Structures are given as structure tokens and as C-alpha cells.
Amino acid sequence: MGRADHVCVRRDALAAIEGLYRARYAVFLRVATAICGDAALAEDVVHESFVRAVRHRADLRDPAALEPWMWRILVNEARKRRAAEQRLVRVAEETHERAATNGDHGRVRALIAVLPDRQRHALFLRYYADLDYEAIAAALGISAGTVAATLHAAREALRTQLTEVER
Amino acid sequence: MIEQEVSKILDAAVPAPDGARGEWERVIRDAGLRRRRAWRLGPVLGLGAAVAAVAAVALLWPFRAEPDGVLERALAAVGDGPVLHVVFRGDWGGTLVDLETGARRPVHAEQEIWYDAERKLVHQIDRLGGAVQYERVSNPRQQPPELAALSREYRRALEAGTARVVGEGVVDGEPVYWLVYRSEMLPDVADDRLHEFAQQVAVSKETYKPVALRDTRDGKPGPSTGRRVLELETVSAEAADFTASGANVIDGMAYKEGREPIALEQARDVLGRRPVWLGREHAGLPLAEVTKTITAHGRQAQIELHGQSAADARECFEQLRPNARSRDDRPPEGRPEVCERARRAGRGLSMRDGRVYTHGPIRWERDRTGVALFYGMVGDDPSTYREDTIALFDQPHVSVAQSMQRLSVRSAPPGYVPPEGSVFVAAGGSGFLRRDGLFVSIQASTEDLVLSAARALEPMPG
Numbered sequence A: 001m002g003r004a005d006h007v008c009v010r011r012d013a014l015a016a017i018e019g020l021y022r023a024r025y026a027v028f029l030r031v032a033t034a035i036c037g038d039a040a041l042a043e044d045v046v047h048e049s050f051v052r053a054v055r056h057r058a059d060l061r062d063p064a065a066l067e068p069w070m071w072r073i074l075v076n077e078a079r080k081r082r083a084a085e086q087r088l089v090r091v092a093e094e095t096h097e098r099a100a101t102n103g104d105h106g107r108v109r110a111l112i113a114v115l116p117d118r119q120r121h122a123l124f125l126r127y128y129a130d131l132d133y134e135a136i137a138a139a140l141g142i143s144a145g146t147v148a149a150t151l152h153a154a155r156e157a158l159r160t161q162l163t164e165v166e167r
Numbered sequence B: 001m002i003e004q005e006v007s008k009i010l011d012a013a014v015p016a017p018d019g020a021r022g023e024w025e026r027v028i029r030d031a032g033l034r035r036r037r038a039w040r041l042g043p044v045l046g047l048g049a050a051v052a053a054v055a056a057v058a059l060l061w062p063f064r065a066e067p068d069g070v071l072e073r074a075l076a077a078v079g080d081g082p083v084l085h086v087v088f089r090g091d092w093g094g095t096l097v098d099l100e101t102g103a104r105r106p107v108h109a110e111q112e113i114w115y116d117a118e119r120k121l122v123h124q125i126d127r128l129g130g131a132v133q134y135e136r137v138s139n140p141r142q143q144p145p146e147l148a149a150l151s152r153e154y155r156r157a158l159e160a161g162t163a164r165v166v167g168e169g170v171v172d173g174e175p176v177y178w179l180v181y182r183s184e185m186l187p188d189v190a191d192d193r194l195h196e197f198a199q200q201v202a203v204s205k206e207t208y209k210p211v212a213l214r215d216t217r218d219g220k221p222g223p224s225t226g227r228r229v230l231e232l233e234t235v236s237a238e239a240a241d242f243t244a245s246g247a248n249v250i251d252g253m254a255y256k257e258g259r260e261p262i263a264l265e266q267a268r269d270v271l272g273r274r275p276v277w278l279g280r281e282h283a284g285l286p287l288a289e290v291t292k293t294i295t296a297h298g299r300q301a302q303i304e305l306h307g308q309s310a311a312d313a314r315e316c317f318e319q320l321r322p323n324a325r326s327r328d329d330r331p332p333e334g335r336p337e338v339c340e341r342a343r344r345a346g347r348g349l350s351m352r353d354g355r356v357y358t359h360g361p362i363r364w365e366r367d368r369t370g371v372a373l374f375y376g377m378v379g380d381d382p383s384t385y386r387e388d389t390i391a392l393f394d395q396p397h398v399s400v401a402q403s404m405q406r407l408s409v410r411s412a413p414p415g416y417v418p419p420e421g422s423v424f425v426a427a428g429g430s431g432f433l434r435r436d437g438l439f440v441s442i443q444a445s446t447e448d449l450v451l452s453a454a455r456a457l458e459p460m461p462g
Helices: A003-036 A039-055 A063-085 A087-098 A103-113 A117-127 A133-140 A144-166 B002-013 B024-030 B047-060 B070-078 B145-160 B264-271 B307-320 B337-343 B447-456
Strands: B083-098 B104-116 B121-128 B131-138 B164-171 B174-188 B193-204 B210-217 B227-235 B252-261 B285-304 B350-352 B355-364 B368-375 B398-403 B422-426 B431-435 B438-444
Touching (some): A003 A039, A039 A063, A103 A117, A103 A144, A117 A133, A117 B002, A133 A144, B070 B145, B070 B174, B070 B210, B104 B145, B252 B355, B307 B337, B307 B350, B307 B355, B398 B447, B438 B447
Antiparallel strands (some): B104 B121, B164 B174, B285 B368, B350 B355, B431 B438
16 A cells, blocks of 8 residues: 555545544443443543544554444453453442342343353444444454354343343 | 343443533544644745744634644545545625515525646536536646645645644634645735735534635735635546536627617517516606517637647737736837737637637527516717607616516526526626516616516506
8 A cells, every 4th residue: 555545544534433433422332331331431431442543543444344443442442441440340240149129220230241241242232333243243353153143142141031030 | 032122121221322422522632633743834934034924823823722633634524536626606696585575595606616637627617596607628728726726735735734723713604714725925015025925724613624715915814815615625537527518618608689669569569478567657667668679699609729820829918918028128019010910810819728719700599589668767868869768777767678588688697597486686786587487687776676676577467
């Protein structure tokens, strides 16, 4: 790629990133909140993810792949933050323990929190961000077939847990 | 359960954060997108003038720092194709007045230009209310300076970071940043000092697309230099349009009109249908004259000259150019011999895009007839024979010209038809409207009279 092409990609990418930010900010925030379990932390995650995307926009070779690329950055950032703060794990454990008595909101959060990361993230990207399997695969760095299997497992797990809680 | 219940669970777990919009400006700032290079002053600038120029910029920009990312986003908004596509709002047009409510709406002319600097192609289309008034595809030998500057220097200044934000403002209700993209320090003979002459672009704070242009001297806009930009982008050669959709107009336009008095009763026969009128009088002005109008439009072909004739004409234009000097550094005296030779090659020599043209014969279209009603005073013209009785257009008056054919109504812009129930008032004050299938032009001593006449038009009885 020549210098002129490089400049062109950087410029187009910035406009595309801005467009994605303005159009889908609320969705990114929702997924980040789901992963982190903390709305304030999620705002930081979304912000930092887009800052990173803008800084590294030259790495984006295919403009059509922007959104999965952006989701991948966001999921990684959210994971990193969660790991650093260990906040979600504690919240999840506590929430799960109180699930039977804490009402619907706490119960459903607990049901999701105990799912394996990959299942949770696939669920969030499928239901909150309305991504197709290909895009989820690109965002999570797995194959589309694995996405289908992961989502199936997540749904089954939710159904099983919900049944157990309702007993 | 599956799909619906999972969806329900997830909705309950993290409700959608409706209304959350984020802070893109903060993202841009934290990403470190800033103007990367300082403004570089031209080589002509001396140190003292440089200090003065920097001071002037500081005064013009009252903020601590330039807004982040403006240049990058302006660059992204302008595109990166080789062809400039720009649509200016024209500085001519008129006002559309609703005859029932009196509501007024400006009708601006638009000038659309495609410019390919590499292929030296220009496609210009002038429109009024969407109707083409003029269209031409040309290949000028010299770069049109304004287009060349917009085509290359604006984008280049944004890419290089030499453009700078010099202020904020509002253009037609749209908040903008003003950017300087081209600047020169030039001496002014009036005070023998250097001044900054600059071209500025206003970019929308929302889209970062250009919305206006202006020239400035020392940061102050020059008179009549502002141009409203409706579109400015650069596109690929494939996306550009260099095909004239209609007549490629370089021919001269010709128009002739004759009038002869007729009786009011003859008006219907002349028009071939029932005329409209304002009654026997309007606003205290009596119907004083009824005339049959015979009009014709023509085109005068422009014939390109070649060979020695063209060379003589070019040499003639060069010698007659303002400030041109002869070889011994004296202004030419009288008409140069080369001009006499060139003149023998044809009438009305003109030069356009480096090519030399002479007038060909006028080709007239067929005559068109109409009827004109004059309300006002008629009287003797003291400059001619005493028995002349003519319409006195320097007194209060209303003149209503009507025809079944648009082109016989002089003030009708080609192709443009005002919506039913409204009148188009041109900048000169004349009105144009459609009424009962007729094209009607109204000229009056005041705009109020134009509007009152437009409202009062009715079919002539009988």
C-alpha cells in the first residue's frame, strides 16, 4: 500500500468510526455494561475502545470489517477491565447466592453471570448488538460454527438454570 | 422458551440505555488527534511580518486551543477523488410569493461545477428552481484559479496540517468553523505594507463539509467575496459527470420584439384563447393601451477561428490587454495592425478558454405572439415627435404581458414554472406566473403593484 492509499484509509476509517460511534453508541454501552456488570465502568470501556480504534485505525485494512473489528476491541477491553477489577466476579457470586430471594432483576443477572465468558459474550453480541454469526465470530475470534454451538449451549444453560431456580 | 425467553432475560438484565450518545469529541481528543504541524508561513514573509501575522491569528481565534480533529474530519468530509464537484448557491434568483398567504420564499439559483484538473475539463450547469438555465462542457487551456484552489489546495492544506481554524460563526443557521486553507502575504501599494490575503472555508460543525467560502484581507472578509457552498466533494473520474444533458451553450442569444396597438376585443383572437386582465383599471391606474407583441428568440453561432486568423486575434488580444506594453516598453498607440488583420477575419471577435471565435449569422426561431396590457398614463415623448403617444413607464404603472408560449414572455426564466397560486418575483422586480394556462409576466413601478396585480388577474369577460 502506497503512502497516498495509507492516508486515504486512515481518513475514511476515522469517518467510519465516528459514524459507527454516533449510530451505535448505546448498543456498545449496553454490551459493555453486560460484560462488566457496571454501567460507569462500561462507559470507560466504550470510550477507551474507540480511542484505541481511532489510534489504530490504520490497521483496519477492510472498511467493511469495521464493526466486527470494533466489537473485538470492545470485548477485549471489557474483559481486561473486568479482570483488573475483579468486580464482576464478586458481584456475580453474590448475586447468584441471593438470586432466589432478590427478585427478577437480580435473578436474571445471576443466571447470565454464571455462564462461561464465551457464551455470555456471544449472547450479548447476538441479542444486544443484533450481530449475525459471522460478525460475532469475527468479534470473538472464533469460527461461525463455534458461534452457533456456543449460542445453543448458552440458551440451554439458561433454560436449565431458570428451571432450577423456579423449582 | 428459548429465543423469546432469552431475549426477555437479557432485556431485564441490562436495560437498553436509551438516549446515551457518548462524547465523540472526548474520544478524538484522547486519541491525540491534533494538528500535527504548525502553520508554515510563506517564503515571502519577513520576520517582522511573520510576528504580525501570528499576532493577527491569535486575535482572531479567541480560544486557548484549536478544536481537536477539525482538520482531520474536514479532510474526511471532502473525499479524495481527482474530480472536484461543487454546487454554489448563485447570487441571483428571486422570491416566490404565495398569492393567498403572502408567504415569501427565496428561490436561489444554483451553479453546479465538475472540474477535472488532470483532464482540464469543466462542466458547468446553472439552475433556477431545478430548471437548467445554462450548461456547458469546456476544456479551458488555463486552470480556473478558484476551482484549482478548491480542487487541490484545500485538501492539500488539510492533509499537511497547514490549514488552520481562525474562528467560529453561523452560516444560514448552521454553526461553522472558519478555516484558512490558502494564504499569502502581499504588499498593498496604498500603505506599502504586507497584508495577509487568504481564502477561507466554513465547515459545518456537524458534518465538517464546506458550506461557504470567502476571501479575507488581514482576517477581514472582503466585500462581495462570500459564496454559499451547497456541496463540495471530490469524487472519482468514473463518478464525475462531463456530459452536457442539453444544448451545450456557447452561442450568443438574440431576442427581438415588436409591438402594434390593437383593440381590446382583438386580444382573444391574437392569443387564441381568453386573456386574463385586471379589469378596466387597477389600483387607480386605467387600462391605457393594448398591444399585440411579436417576439422571437435566436441563436448567434460562435464560429471558431483557426490558423493565421486565430493567431492574429490572440496577438491582438494580448496587445490590447490592460497594462500590456509593446516591445519597447511603451503602451500600444491606437489599434494595432494585427487587430486590423484579425478584424477582417470576422465580426465580433472573442476569446474563450484560449480559443478564438467570431460571430456567425443569427438563426431565428419562429415568431411568437402575445398580448400586453398597459395600466397607467400614456403621453407625448418630448424627445420625439409631439404626436407620439407612448406608455409612460416612469410613472406609476402595471404592464401585463401574456402568451401561450413561455419564450414570448421576456422575464420568464427558461424551464422554471412557479407553483400554481404563487408568483416568482425576480431580483429586478418583475413578476412571472402561470394563470389559466397562460404564461404571464407583470412589470410594475413597485413590487406591491406587481403582487396586487398578480392577485387581481382574472379572465377577461366576453
